[in-house]
Amino acid sequence: MHTALKLTTFAAALAATFGAAYGVGNAVDPVVSDDDKTAEAAQHGGHAADKEKDGGGGHSGGAEAAGGHAAELPGGLQISEGGYTLDLKTSRIEAGESTELNFAIVKNSTGRNVTAYQREHEKELHLIVASRDLTVYRHLHPTRAADGTWSIPVELPKAGGYRVFADFKPKGAAEGLTLGSDLAVSGPYKPAELPKAAPTAIVDDYKVTLNGELRPGAASELQLNVTKSGKPVRNLQPYLGAYGHLVALRSGDLAYLHVHPNGEPGDGKTNPGPQVSFTATAPSKGAYRLFLDFKHEGKVRTAAFTVYAGGAPATAEPTAEEHGSEDGHGH
Incomplete structure (x- = not known):
């Protein structure tokens, strides 16, 4: 099939x-x-x-x-879409150091963090972190606190620009969303081909x-x-x-x-x-x-x-x- x-x-x-x-x-x-x-x-x-x-x-x-x-944009290119916003609270980390990555999904109409999700493929939310040169890739599953804040320790091996993707479906929503935000990783940087x-x-x-x-x-x-x-x-x-x-x-x-x-x-x-x-x-x-x-x-x-x-x-x-x-x- x-x-x-x-x-x-x-x-x-x-x-x-x-x-x-x-x-x-x-x-x-x-x-x-x-x-x-x-x-x-x-x-x-x-x-x-x-x-x-x-x-x-x-x-x-x-x-x-x-x-x-006219058509909708591909997933992950926008930080806000469909009435929801990815609030990446950790926007900069050091290369080679384990750092707690914190973020929340905010419902625009209320300004509050989303705390109810529909589980898809056994998880409420899938988090992807990838370097812009596409040589570093992480598929993560963070933990959600009662207030809707998500967190997970992450260690990225080299400096440069990264993109964070949150793949999720709010409870009651008809469609899932993928929101994206930039993450800066400090340190000596040499982009790869x-x-x-x-x-x-x-x-x-x-x-x-x-x-x-x-x-x-x-x-x-x-x-x-x-x-x-x-x-x-x-x-x-x-x-x-x-x-x-x-x-x-x-x-x-x-x-x-x-x-x-x-x-x-x-x-x-x-x-x-x-x-x-x-x-x-x-x-x-x-x-x-x-x-x-x-x-x-x-x-x-x-x-x-x-x-x-x-x-x-x-x-x-x-x-x-x-x-x-x-x-x-x-x-």
Whole structure:
């Protein structure tokens, strides 16, 4: 089962739906541990699928109509949207030092912090922190106090400009939101080039292979295959109710998209690896950074890829292999 994941330009809406994760047989013996056999299947929401009929998904609005009509901005580009504001109380931290990051979601009509949320993928709020050069990435789950203030310790390895994304759905709201705010990390700063495009990413002893091309204006299949020490991993563990999570950030403006598979662990038809598949459409050319979170043997890991919709620039020379970025989790 596949659905569309749409990554749009700044002037067009960012809208996406995510295909179901599925496993593919392989002649090589799989990696299976005894502990994994007892893992319980978690439940997983399917809000991305709800928007399939509208051609949109994720947490940002789709185009109002075809033919160049005005559309909503992609997620994460605004600090205030839909009647809510991201109040980032910690706007500056030091590189290499653990610092408490504090923020709140404020309802504009009342000026008060939001204290009631709808849980999505087992959490009330997902927090993403990424450097503007897209070489540092954190997927965090902060703690909410009774007054609506969120907090979590964060340590970022290098100085520079960062973007903080709050992905949430207030209780009673029809749609989820992704709000973004800038975070400055002090220290000596040297911006890095966008990592080169490569078909594989190495994370610890795991290799994740990306097959397929992201094409502008046409749907294409992207397949992510997870192996460990050369053997297919057929027992990916549920992480936030799914076998894989994808965050896509567009190079340049860091437009944000957080999508999930539609299949649920334990639903009798979704296999836990080694392959997770998506059908994707990019309406325009551009560079994107994809971060795939997956869980195995009790640990969440992130595989990062650079992809070009419509082909890489002439100056870009793909390498055979790309090692993981400075990714991390705060779960």
